[in-house]
Amino acid sequence: MATEHKTAELTELEQFRKDHGLALHEEQQLTTLNLGPTHPATHGIFQNILQMDGEKIVDAVPTIGYIHRAFEKIAERRPFYQITPLTDRMNYCSSPINNMGYHMTVEKLLGITIPKRAQYIRVIMMELARISDHLICNSILGVDSGAFTGFLYVMQEREHIYDIYEEVCGARLTTNMGRIGGMERDLSPKALHLIGEFLKRFPKVWAEFEKMLTRNRIFIDRTTDVGAISAERALNYGFTGPNLRATGVDYDVRVMNPYSSYEDFEFEIPVGSKGDTYDRFLVRNEEVWQSLKIIEQAYKNLPEGSYHADAPHYYLPPKQEVYTNMEALIYHFKIVMGETDAPKGEVYHSVEGGNGELGFYLISDGGRTPYRLHFRRPCFIYYQAYTEMIKGGQLADAILTLSSLNVIAGELDA
């Protein structure tokens, strides 16, 4: 790999050396360092073959596909409702967003409108998922820069978020939350209580975490101008989410293209200026506060009504009706056996995922399974820019850049 690389890009390498004030001698030896696929700081399975000049990264070749599970292909052979568990396993730090994004896509294809209450519940769950995603990303950034303690402060709060998930859907990590047509059950009084408790307790914890890192001199030195990318380059790559906002572009799917009643809520979109690791950290920090604001509004103004749409072809009837009512039994059988046909059509729906615009491109040929389902995975896009972002930096910078981009292997490889 190394020799092949050297002959192909020798001139570029020389140019690079010139730009960075490195010696131009051809006989100067570069070290090839395999960063990954198993490395404690690459959270997931990535490989980067680095060409190093001492501690400096001269070139990098990323490899992907270590946990490719062919979700898009598997989805073509599954009934619609069975695809939800696949989406869990993409960005497993914020699976409810993936689940609900997929449900909304199918609802768009079917033309179902969802009652307000279900939409608000979805918003609450999605924002909780965003908080858990961001807090993992930012605290892991601390761990990778050597400050382990903040990670454990917020990990406790993630557990509380998982308690809420558990109360709402029964699972903690791979949630499989909600159904096509709404939620599978209403928020229980206990779930409401847990959300209220979380809203009361979490701001203190998050403020403490921010106090630990945001103004820490070593942390600022470590992260400013590290892994920076300009707004133009970021847009060219197709960056979205916090990583794009850190460069100064105020693009947020929740505002640009509101879904699930996001237009009802007051919140701000934080933007950075330089697009470096510190900006990404700050943007995520602020987004957590904004998410809290959204949850508070949704929690206070939770409308009355049904928690699911009236879509008997796609939404499972209550169990007691299945036993007593013939139509319900038929629907139940048809849905469970995956025998409900979807209309012909082609839809794209995107949600603001934990780390960017998570899109679902769904083509249906009128059958019982999607003809094609493509996931627009933000991590896949970030990882393409990763090489460019770490070149010329140091080994330690490369690790922090990867953490702050929040590239999740499950989503990258899908």
Next chain:
Amino acid sequence: MESVDLIYKAVYILAIFGITLLIATYSTYFERKIAAFIQDRVGPNRAGPAGLLQPLADAGKLFFKEEFIPAKANKALFIIGPGVAMLVATMSSAVIPFGDMLLVGGREVWLQAIEVNIGVLYVFGVVSLGVYGLMIGGWASNNKFSLLGAIRAASQNISYELAMGLSLIAVLMLSGSLSLREIAEQQHGFNWNIWYQPLGFVIFLVCAFAETNRTPFDLPESEAELIGGYHTEYGSMKLGMYLFAEYINIFVASAVMATLYFGAYNFPFMTELELWLADATESVVTANNIVTMLGVAVMFAKIFMFIFFFMWVRWTLPRFRYDQLMKLGWQILIPLSILNIILTGGAILLKDSLF
């Protein structure tokens, strides 16, 4: 030297060796407990009451682990590496005065293993040998991450030794002696060097962190970048020896800082206490011995305070990047310590000309 003295020295050296190892062992326990306290956890609490037997369990586990040597490693050096680290670490506590003089049966018994008139130089010489352990281990592992860690360790220790030595010169200018016992004696009562050398102490403290490879200077073993740095390939007790050596180094660094800047075994009002005790017990010997033993307790209290500080910092701060570390060492600490020397020299001159 009489045979009694020889026996006493042998026993004392063994005792210091044992205490060093014990403190290093229990430092792992305290590190975990302090980490747990800072991180709002419980920490080890299964082995023995309050988890007190945890270090023994850990050591037992490390001893019984498979001795694994990578196929392409240099086998001899791979074994020598941790040995050197451990040997050098245990050697350095020999000259530290843990206490003043005891009077036993009309004999003067000094609570210091060896009194050499170049004690400070001895400590520095031995401690700087420690980096060979890391370098040999990192090189012999035949692993690029280990090698990077070893290179970082070498350059970091050399750079920070300079600033450390320079900050120390100011103390030596004040004391006029290289003997640790004499430096300790000069700080009698509350006349500690820290009052005269605050800047020097801060520089020394920062350098001590760098020399012991602790956060925020734990670049040689930063697990996020280099997996384990120089000890990536190590397992079983060879890894244990590296970790042990680190804790012993912390202990020694704490002891040296306590001796040089915080008055070693001296504490406020010790003269008054000794006089009062001599009156009360009507025995100068008893009074002296009581005060000396109190001094030993005070010395260890100071050492433990520094060890706690080391751990507190470790679980609070992120680590530097390699270039920032070098910049701090060469561009900030060394000029500052030179400034400190100039200030100290000026102050001594001024004092001499005034009084």
